Every structure is written in structure tokens, then in C-alpha cells.
Amino acid sequence: MFSHSVRAALLLSALSSSSLGALLQSADDAADQLTSTHYDYIIVGAGAAGGALANRLTEDGSTKVLLIEAGSSDYNNTNIEVPWLAPVLTHSQFDWNYTTTPQEGLDNRSIAYARGKVLGGSTSINYMIYTRAAQDDWNRFASVTGDDGWNWSNILSYAKKLEAFQNSPNVQNATSKFVANIHGTNGPVGAGLPQVSLPIDQIGLNAQQELSSEFKYNQDVNSGNMIGFSWTPFAIQDGARSNSARDYIQPALGRSNLDVLVNTQVTKVLQTGTDGNTPIVNAVQFTSGPNEKLYNLTANKEVILSAGSIGTPQILLLSGIGPADQAKSLGIQSIVDLPDVGQNMQDHPLLTTNFQVSSNDTLDNLSLNTTFQAEQLALWTNNRTGDFTLGACNQWAWQRLADDDPIFKNVSDPSAGPTSPHFQLIFSDLFIAFSGGAFPSGHFLTLISNLYTPTTRGSLTLNSTDPFTYPIINPGLLNDENGFDIYTMRQALKAGRRFLAANAWKDWIISEFGESANATSDADIDAYIRKNALVVNHVSGTVAMGKSGDSSKGAGALNPDLSVKGVKGLRVVDASAFPHIPAAHTMVPTYILAERAADLIKNSNSTASGSKSGSGNGAFTPSATLVSVFAPLVALVALLL
Numbered sequence: 001m002f003s004h005s006v007r008a009a010l011l012l013s014a015l016s017s018s019s020l021g022a023l024l025q026s027a028d029d030a031a032d033q034l035t036s037t038h039y040d041y042i043i044v045g046a047g048a049a050g051g052a053l054a055n056r057l058t059e060d061g062s063t064k065v066l067l068i069e070a071g072s073s074d075y076n077n078t079n080i081e082v083p084w085l086a087p088v089l090t091h092s093q094f095d096w097n098y099t100t101t102p103q104e105g106l107d108n109r110s111i112a113y114a115r116g117k118v119l120g121g122s123t124s125i126n127y128m129i130y131t132r133a134a135q136d137d138w139n140r141f142a143s144v145t146g147d148d149g150w151n152w153s154n155i156l157s158y159a160k161k162l163e164a165f166q167n168s169p170n171v172q173n174a175t176s177k178f179v180a181n182i183h184g185t186n187g188p189v190g191a192g193l194p195q196v197s198l199p200i201d202q203i204g205l206n207a208q209q210e211l212s213s214e215f216k217y218n219q220d221v222n223s224g225n226m227i228g229f230s231w232t233p234f235a236i237q238d239g240a241r242s243n244s245a246r247d248y249i250q251p252a253l254g255r256s257n258l259d260v261l262v263n264t265q266v267t268k269v270l271q272t273g274t275d276g277n278t279p280i281v282n283a284v285q286f287t288s289g290p291n292e293k294l295y296n297l298t299a300n301k302e303v304i305l306s307a308g309s310i311g312t313p314q315i316l317l318l319s320g321i322g323p324a325d326q327a328k329s330l331g332i333q334s335i336v337d338l339p340d341v342g343q344n345m346q347d348h349p350l351l352t353t354n355f356q357v358s359s360n361d362t363l364d365n366l367s368l369n370t371t372f373q374a375e376q377l378a379l380w381t382n383n384r385t386g387d388f389t390l391g392a393c394n395q396w397a398w399q400r401l402a403d404d405d406p407i408f409k410n411v412s413d414p415s416a417g418p419t420s421p422h423f424q425l426i427f428s429d430l431f432i433a434f435s436g437g438a439f440p441s442g443h444f445l446t447l448i449s450n451l452y453t454p455t456t457r458g459s460l461t462l463n464s465t466d467p468f469t470y471p472i473i474n475p476g477l478l479n480d481e482n483g484f485d486i487y488t489m490r491q492a493l494k495a496g497r498r499f500l501a502a503n504a505w506k507d508w509i510i511s512e513f514g515e516s517a518n519a520t521s522d523a524d525i526d527a528y529i530r531k532n533a534l535v536v537n538h539v540s541g542t543v544a545m546g547k548s549g550d551s552s553k554g555a556g557a558l559n560p561d562l563s564v565k566g567v568k569g570l571r572v573v574d575a576s577a578f579p580h581i582p583a584a585h586t587m588v589p590t591y592i593l594a595e596r597a598a599d600l601i602k603n604s605n606s607t608a609s610g611s612k613s614g615s616g617n618g619a620f621t622p623s624a625t626l627v628s629v630f631a632p633l634v635a636l637v638a639l640l641l
């Protein structure tokens, strides 16, 4: 069944020795090698979680691992490496280009839903913001699952273990911007503070001091308490993007016990036998593309799904692991009835508003002034310094509604606790509009106000049994019946406007700009939000963990050790496992989850293998509309390549 055409594929040049692991570019070319190797673990998806797991599980030289990724191995692409170019990665070859169903809470708009498709997954296309989430979020995971191992005190050791926090000499006044002893410096994942100081930094600090009763200074957003105004850490190291490909996968490729197969999509997981009455599901089916050959491969121990909050539930549903009624209606043979697979989807709604400023010293110059742009680009290329090392902001505030806010008369507080925010305010030194459209020329500050405790839950369902037809993605944004989500979005915008109305800004900000400027009444603000809100791209929760055993609706699809309920030999390790979306950017929480999962897997005694078995095919139907953020940067890509 496997072809004999093993061209020496495009192995990494350093990997010609048979004692090293391999980067395999094609399932067809590598078929012989794959079937003649006995893999203990097959990991599906090389994103935040899959990369971390592949590295940690191969630390033991006797454990053989195969990592399978649908995207390419091109994580060294310049657009991925240069932090400032993050916006051009959305709707690029590295984005799956999903779209949502029409969102009733967003005036029935369907919005673009980015996900990374390349080694590193979404960590290769994201905005690199580095947050661990608050201690209350982790402690809630411990109580929801009944497993203390998910609590903050246990998790903090993993948060430090994975981190290489860099105190760059370029960061001015660094000691007041983070707390050194809560960070790790020897881990794989590079992180640090912005290297370039902006004129608005001092103004922002002054505004915080002026309004300090509402906006407390928080010296480190990653201390376990996120609340207040703070400096923004990024997964940026020596001026370049850190991602799971560069930090976890590349270093492990030197090991003989790791093979990485790219350009290959897993279409389902397969039952290989039973243990008593329990199905053993420790095999995968994969292919190079629609209408290409399908291969089956069984793991000695486990298959681990790390395909992310879209890919993982899609694979499970295609395999008959999910709501049995849905499987039946599509003619899929059900392996186990798990009603929570694909349910419980959450994301963070995002809103931008722009303010015209009087200064001409803003990051808008990177697109307005081509001489300046070329100078900064040269700094990055020659020295990994300058404005191209920056992320979207240097400062932000994470805020809570007051405990006695009137909304809590009708709605119980969805937040995990007092260290965890309801909303986030980002202050960016240029014009940003994630929806694209015409970009005004001039100098701006952008306020991005985002909801971090959504009460709504959406879903992912199959549209077709064809693995290449995109699933139906409905995050249910702002579709809350209790009114909490739209209310808190409105309060966030109002809080951002209060911050920017501080005296400290009076010589900088002229006025709010464009359509939002007229939105002053509550009704007009809500209309502006529904017409314009997008997402921060943190989709979570679609295969949530819960207490052990009980697989009824709402009890979770995973046990606390991330094994799939009702089967053996199968685990899910990625952002779909979060029972509540963390009130933070989700990359670092996913790294932390994977770091602990690696220990759980190492300490467990996994199942025996079963037999091998394949089928299913169809047409690829991408659907997308072009969205760009920093419009003039699209032209810049040409400059770099």
C-alpha cells in the first residue's frame, strides 16, 4: 500500500546522517520510512502545543515521535521573522483563511477567522503578545477538572520552565517594567519587553499616574495578577519572532527519535481494537491533499491531537468521536457519543477606534515616509534593532468592572476572580484597522478595546464528511441574551476614552477620528460595536476538559489528564482543551498546558497498539475576503523578499 519512491526528500541538509531525525516534505515520498518505523506517539499539528510536546516527549531518547503538520516547513520566511510584519501573515499562504457563519451579534457579518498553517501553527502568524493568564483562571481550571495539578502554584513552574525572558540592554528603565524573579531565563521560548521607546510611553505613564485610582500600575502582567496598566511583553527574542517551530521543533530535529512530516493533513483518527468494551483509537489517516493517496499509521502508545481549536474537533467529528446524533445525520459511524466535541467555543471580541494626534513622531511614519521605512528596515536586517522589532503596542491596561457594577444585579460575574480582567485596552502608536479599507494619511493613536470574559458559547460542526471542506464555525460573538457581553464591550470603550482624556494626552491627542467619534450615546456605541467588532483570534474550548469519567453534555470531552473520554490511546493537547477561555492572550497558556501534558504523558502507562486500517475524499473550498491591517505594509513584503 505504500509506494517505494522514497526520494531522499528535502531533508534538512544537516540530517543526511541516519542517526538524526528527519523533516519529511511529503507523505508519498516518505511512505516507506514512515511504515517501517514504530512510533510511540503520533502528534497531529505542529502549533503551540504540538511543537512543545514534540520537543519534550523526545527528550527521552528511547521515545520515538512523529509530528504531522498540514502546512509547510517555511517558518524561516522573513515575513514570519520580522515582528512588525505580523499583519501581512493574515490572509497569506500561512493562514487557513477560515470564515465564521453570519454572527447575529455582529449585524449578521461573517468575519475572517485566522489560524496558522505552517510549522509553528498560529504562533508563526500571531501578534506575539506574551501573557500567562491570571492565577484565578488557572485555579478555576483546577476546580472545574478536580485536578489540583492545573492550579496556579503548580502551573507557575511550567510557565518559568518554558521561558527565556531576555532583559535587553535596549529596554530603558527595565527594572520598573517587569519582576525578574517570576520569570525563567533558560527555557526554549524567547520573550522580552519592547526594545524601542516611543514618545507616547512617558505620556501613557503620566496618564496612569493621573488616573491611578482607576488604572493601577502593575509592574508585571505575568505575576498571576493581570489587573492594571502595564508594559507589554512579547514572544520576541533578539529582535525576531519566537514561535514553536524555532524554539521547540528546530532544536529537537537534531534528535534521532523525532520525525516531522509537513504538507500532510490528518483526515481522521482510527479505531484499531478494543480493550474490554472500550475502543482503542491510536491510529491516524493522512494524505498530501484532496484526491491524493490516503495512508493509515498506528502509534505504539498514543495519538495526540494538537491541531488547534478548529482542526482538532474537526478531526474528532470526522472520526465518529463526538455527538452521536450529528455523526448519524452525516452517515459517519460513531465510535463514542461525546456531546461536548465541537461545543463550548469561545473567543475574545475586539474593537478598534482611532484618534488623530498633533505629533508627527508616530509609527505611522513606517508607512508614510519611505526613507524612514528603509532606514528602519536596514536596522532590522543588519542589526535586529529598530522599529521593525516592535509589536502592536508598548503599553496596555487590563481592567475589571467594579464589584458593584449594576450589570451584576442581573448577571453573575463570568470572570474567574479578582486577579483576572473583564476587558483589555491596548494603546497603539499608529493607525490600525483590522477590517482594512481606506487608510487615512496622517498621524494617529489607536485604542483597541477587547472583551476577555465572553458569556456566549458557540460551536463547530461539520458541513460535510469531506475533510477538505471547512467546518461550520460559529463563535457566537456578542450574541448574549443577558446583555453582559455588549455591555462590557461598551464599558471597555468608555474606559479607554477616559484614559485618553487624561490631561497628560492634551498636547498629543487632537480628537477621536472617523465613525466612532459620533458614537456617544449607549445605543450608538452598541451599534458601532456590532457593525465593527472582530476577534483577537483566541478561539478555545471546543474539546474541553472536565472532571474524570462523566461524558454527558456539559461535563467535558476530556479527562483532566487530557485523554479523550470513552476511548483509549487518544489525547487532545491544545487550546481546545480549555473549559473557559483564559482571560489573556492564549499562546502562552497553550504552551503551559502542553508542558504539563508532556509530564502527564511521560508519567502515564499508555495503551497497547491495535491493527491498521482508510477512505474519504473531496474538494478544497477556501473562502475569504482580503483583510489587511497596516495597509501600506503589504507593499513592503515585496521589499523584503
Ligand SMILES: Cc1cc2nc3c(=O)[nH]c(=O)nc-3n(C[C@H](O)[C@H](O)[C@H](O)COP(=O)(O)OP(=O)(O)OC[C@H]3O[C@@H](n4cnc5c(N)ncnc54)[C@H](O)[C@@H]3O)c2cc1C
Residues within 6 Å of the ligand: 044, 045, 046, 047, 048, 049, 050, 068, 069, 070, 071, 090, 114, 115, 116, 117, 118, 119, 120, 121, 122, 123, 125, 126, 127, 128, 129, 130, 131, 264, 265, 266, 267, 306, 307, 308, 309, 311, 312, 315, 536, 537, 538, 539, 573, 574, 575, 576, 585, 586, 587, 588, 590
Ligand atoms: C492572527 C492571530 C493573532 C494572534 N495573536 C496572539 C498573540 O498576540 N498572543 C497570543 O498569546 N496568542 C495569539 N493568538 C492565538 C495563539 O496563537 C493560539 O491560541 C495558539 O497558537 C493556539 O495553539 P494551538 O496549539 O491550540 O493551535 P495552533 O498554534 O493553531 O496549531 C495547530 C496546528 O495544527 C495544524 N493542523 C490543523 N489541522 C490539521 C490536520 N488536520 N492535519 C495536520 N495538521 C493540522 C495547523 O496547521 C497548525 O499548525 C493569535 C492567533 C492568530 C491566528
Ligand SMILES: *[C@@H]1O[C@H](CO)[C@@H](O)[C@H](O)[C@H]1NC(C)=O
Residues within 6 Å of the ligand: 012, 073, 074, 075, 076, 250
Ligand atoms: C531555519 O533557520 C535555521 C537557522 O538559520 C536553520 O538552522 C534551519 O535549518 C532552517 N530551517 C528550515 C526548515 O529551513
Ligand SMILES: *[C@@H]1O[C@H](CO)[C@@H](O)[C@H](O)[C@H]1NC(C)=O
Residues within 6 Å of the ligand: 091, 092, 093, 094, 095, 096, 097, 117, 622, 624
Ligand atoms: C489564504 O488566502 C490568501 C489570499 O487569498 C492566499 O494567498 C493563500 O494561499 C490562502 N491560504 C491558503 C492556505 O490557502
Ligand SMILES: *[C@@H]1O[C@H](CO)[C@@H](O)[C@H](O)[C@H]1NC(C)=O
Residues within 6 Å of the ligand: 104, 107, 108
Ligand atoms: C440576522 O439574521 C437573522 C436570521 O436570519 C434575522 O432574524 C435577524 O433579523 C438579522 N439581524 C440583523 C441585524 O440583520
Ligand SMILES: *[C@@H]1O[C@H](CO)[C@@H](O)[C@H](O)[C@H]1NC(C)=O
Residues within 6 Å of the ligand: 148, 149, 150, 151, 152, 153, 154
Ligand atoms: C496546587 O496543586 C499542588 C499539587 O499539584 C498542591 O500541592 C497545592 O497545594 C495546590 N495549591 C493550591 C493553592 O491549591
Ligand SMILES: *[C@@H]1O[C@H](CO)[C@@H](O)[C@H](O)[C@H]1NC(C)=O
Residues within 6 Å of the ligand: 172, 173, 176, 201, 202, 205
Ligand atoms: C522609570 O521608572 C520610574 C520608577 O522607577 C518611573 O517613575 C519613571 O516614570 C519611569 N520612566 C520611564 C520612561 O519608564
Ligand SMILES: *[C@@H]1O[C@H](CO)[C@@H](O)[C@H](O)[C@H]1NC(C)=O
Residues within 6 Å of the ligand: 360
Ligand atoms: C514635524 O513637525 C515639526 C513641527 O510641527 C516640523 O518642524 C518638522 O519638520 C516635522 N517633521 C517631520 C519629519 O515631518
Ligand SMILES: *[C@@H]1O[C@H](CO)[C@@H](O)[C@H](O)[C@H]1NC(C)=O
Residues within 6 Å of the ligand: 369, 370, 371, 372, 375
Ligand atoms: C522622512 O524620514 C527621513 C529619515 O528619517 C527624515 O530625514 C525626513 O525628515 C522624513 N520626512 C518627512 C516628510 O517626514
Ligand SMILES: *[C@@H]1O[C@H](CO)[C@@H](O)[C@H](O)[C@H]1NC(C)=O
Residues within 6 Å of the ligand: 170, 379, 383, 385
Ligand atoms: C546594533 O544594536 C546594538 C544594540 O543591540 C546597538 O548598540 C548598536 O548601536 C546597533 N548598531 C547599529 C549600527 O545600529
Ligand SMILES: *[C@@H]1O[C@H](CO)[C@@H](O)[C@H](O)[C@H]1NC(C)=O
Residues within 6 Å of the ligand: 101, 463, 464, 469, 471, 472, 621
Ligand atoms: C457548506 O458547504 C456548501 C458546499 O460546499 C457551501 O455552499 C455552504 O456555504 C457551506 N455551509 C456553511 C455554513 O459553511
Ligand SMILES: *[C@@H]1O[C@H](CO)[C@@H](O)[C@H](O)[C@H]1NC(C)=O
Residues within 6 Å of the ligand: 514, 515, 516, 518
Ligand atoms: C459625525 O456627525 C456630524 C454631525 O452630525 C457629521 O457632520 C459627521 O459627518 C459625522 N462624522 C462621521 C465620521 O460620521
Ligand SMILES: *[C@@H]1O[C@H](CO)[C@@H](O)[C@H](O)[C@H]1NC(C)=O
Residues within 6 Å of the ligand: 603, 604, 605
Ligand atoms: C504505571 O505502571 C507502574 C508499574 O507498572 C505503576 O506502578 C504505576 O502506578 C502506573 N501508573 C499509572 C499512571 O497508571
Ligand SMILES: *[C@@H]1O[C@H](CO)[C@@H](O)[C@H](O)[C@H]1NC(C)=O
Residues within 6 Å of the ligand: 001, 270, 285, 294, 295, 296, 612, 613, 614, 615
Ligand atoms: C485505513 O483504515 C480504514 C478505516 O479502518 C480502512 O477502511 C482502510 O481500508 C485502511 N486503508 C488502508 C490502506 O489500510
